[in-house]
Amino acid sequence: MSEPHNAQVHPETGSADILIVGGGLSGALLAGQLLRLPGRRRVVVLESRSELGRGEAYSAVELGHTLNGNAARMSVDPDNADDLTQWLTRYLADGGWPEAHEQGVPISELFPPRGLFGLYAQQWLAQAEALGAREGSTVRHVRGEVVDLEIDADGTLLTLADGRQLRGAYGVLATGMFPAARTPQTESSGLNAAALDPWDVQAMARLDPQARVLIIGSGLTMVDAVVSLEQAGHRGPIEVFSRHGLLPHVRRQPPVWEDFLARDPGIRSPRQLLRELRRQCRAAIAQGIDWQAPLDTVRAHIGRLWSQASDRQRRQFVRHVRPWWESHHHRSPPLSAELVARLHEQGRLRIHAASFQGLEPGAGGRLAIRIRRRGESHTTQVPGDALINSSGIEYDWRRVARALPRQLLARGLIQPGPLALGIAADPGGAVLDAQGQVSSRLFAMGPPLRGLWWESTAVTDVALQAKHLAARLAALPL
Template identity: 70%
Template sequence: MTDVVFRHADIVIIGGGLSGTLLAVQLLKQPHPRRIAIIEPRAELGRGEAYSATELGHTLNGNAARMSVDPDNADDLTQWLTQFIDNGGWPESAEQSLPVAELFPPRGIFGLYAQQRLAEARALGARFGSTAEHVRAEAVDLQTHDEHVEVTLSDGQRWSARQAVLATGMFPAARTAVKAPGGLNAAAIDPWDVQAMRGLDPQARVLIIGSGLTMVDAVVSLDRAGHRGPITVISRHGLWPHVRRQPPSWPDFLATASELRSPRELMAEVRSQCRQAMGEGVDWQAPLDTVRVHIARLWSQASERQKRQFVRHVRPWWESHHHRSPPPSDALLQKAIAEGRLTLQAACYQSAEGTTLTIRRRGESVPVQLQGDVLINSSGIEYDWRRVDKPLPRQLLACGLITPGPLALGLQADADGALIDADGVTAQRLFAMGPPLRGMWWESTAVTDVAAQAKRLAATLAQHA
């Protein structure tokens, strides 16, 4: 019998998008020699699903001042972007006529920024004897043992490491096979595939499922492709994302509000603060923006029942008010709405047959059909790993190494990111960060959230090692 040949690393990071890249950056900064393997099938690290976009119209939904990957320097992206523009990069930035800190850079350029920070960390790590190797394959199997973790890749490679981290990022519903009826993805086109959209009839009738930020990207893609026909958006609650503005500062009213425990109490206080702001002539987004730093604490304090109530009754309004559209994209949406080309129907999606949708409009009991020429799935992110039809999630769930997180949002873990298995045992060698911890902290996808998690997890891994 032939012995299995393993390659060895100190830490295997599964996923080389923003989450995995920022974790590698933090690990490389530590003055301890270690070998890091980053398992990522894409040709480039640092991009993942979110930052692989190539169209300039697909921008960040936060301005540069809000999107630093350095948890110790909030101005890091602003400083990098200033130099990038001064060196001739992104000449189109002049069209926004804003200070660099207030610019909304394209996501593709943000990917370059993350890659440069990784390159700098690699150079620093080399001085300590550390390396970070990009292993271009997909992880398909993982086993834990008392002294190590074994990871099998799609090309047959086997890796052994002291620790492994699931930094798998997001599973966009439009790009991820999910176990769901209706055949939606089989008939839909990719919201970000501008090249495919250029082959459409410019007057084609487009149906879009979902009205969040993925829908905004889809409308931008259609515009870039030259589409000028009617677009109908189907959304259960009929809400558009608000546009992100640059409001003035507002007192951190939650810093001393220790009595606020439930989501209902939080929402009542937020509404009160927003009304107070508007009464003083201040943008309502100002008090809302102070809430972010308290979200993880408030979410972790809430009971399971309160969390369920929040997801069922408050989540749609939270998403539309908090996850806002970048101004250039919103301007495009408003123009299409004013022209009558872009309309929104409050309805539940039921199934798809080709490009014909069966929906049930809000307030009605009888389903109806909508016929279009083109279908786009913009239903957002799939956080329930039981519905993600990919090898590693299937294997990890089947062998009980992971278990769904609160409300099936991501995975169950402790406060340090150590995963909890089906028997309730906390792993000593298997961790997660970023979107897989959505159920633990609610907001676990934004750049600043991921950057802060990367720093904390790097310190935890060093302690465990």
């Protein structure tokens, strides 16, 4: 339940056994797992949004903004891979999402709208809340932004932006992802003030339909932005700028391929992985099988391979392989990919391999950006009528312009993770402080653990982490 907006501000607003900072998918799944375990515990989730389980990713309301994985890949229950498929089957039978038939595939292969997936996550949490009530466990949603966190002998103390405080035995950082668009660099450049939200169809509908739209970044957020523009009635040119000019590949449904990494544990380094993966993809193509089949088998081994790699190997991977990994691994839903491909073939959408250098005033009151094209040393000004920032996620907490990351770093309660990706923690999610000591009170899960696992954002990754962390927390003394 949520506190009313006009609740009186108190110096301290209660206590809990476990305080979860962030009520998007990560926080909701952890709360759900805790409620499903035997025993009685009080869980408080701190989230500024009015609903738990959605966050930014699953608050989208347009049907065209879909998951980039089909239902069979997106279960929030690690023990039941068909959970979302089963939920969708019931939902469709009750008359929900009548547009599903337009995809022309079985339910397990549907790509649900983001907003619908958010409803699924909420109902999963509600079921867990009902189960927990039988044991006397509770979950409470406190609305507000956490701006500070302290640890003492008695546990953790959270401070909200309005001055309220909550005390808990343990704290969990389930903060989700911080958009790169909100780093201090882009704040100071004025980019945020000038850019449209990639998912705000209503704002895009107010543009001239023939407006020239500039998009920074060419990943999945860009794909969503193009869908938004199409739904808003935009028919003008779209110019996309990204450092390597790579587009996400389309998500297909390849047949099962042998798990070659399980068969050969000697493959350990990124170079060995890439060499063998290319060989496997060539073998698949020679047999008339989609190259995505061998690639999909790698998913289960990413955490192990990343943790085994040296810092030097990780840096080489991030510098030289990451853009291609992202475009091949984080693929676009079919209908969205078809739209991008069609606009590209028509010449309305153009992709430029160029890096963003800054925002500038353009002629005649128009905006303009300055870019450096790949392979060139000089910069070029590009005018436009509207701008969308789709530059991805900022994983370096030292660059995040938010109060809580800054306070945690200033207090020495956290340290950057490997390669400054997220924050450092042990394999079970216990946070490492500035001296490298494992905290007995503060934990993390999901995107903050990017540096620990590399892939720590997908639904299945987060769901499994939630299950394991809940079991660890449940075993601790209260």
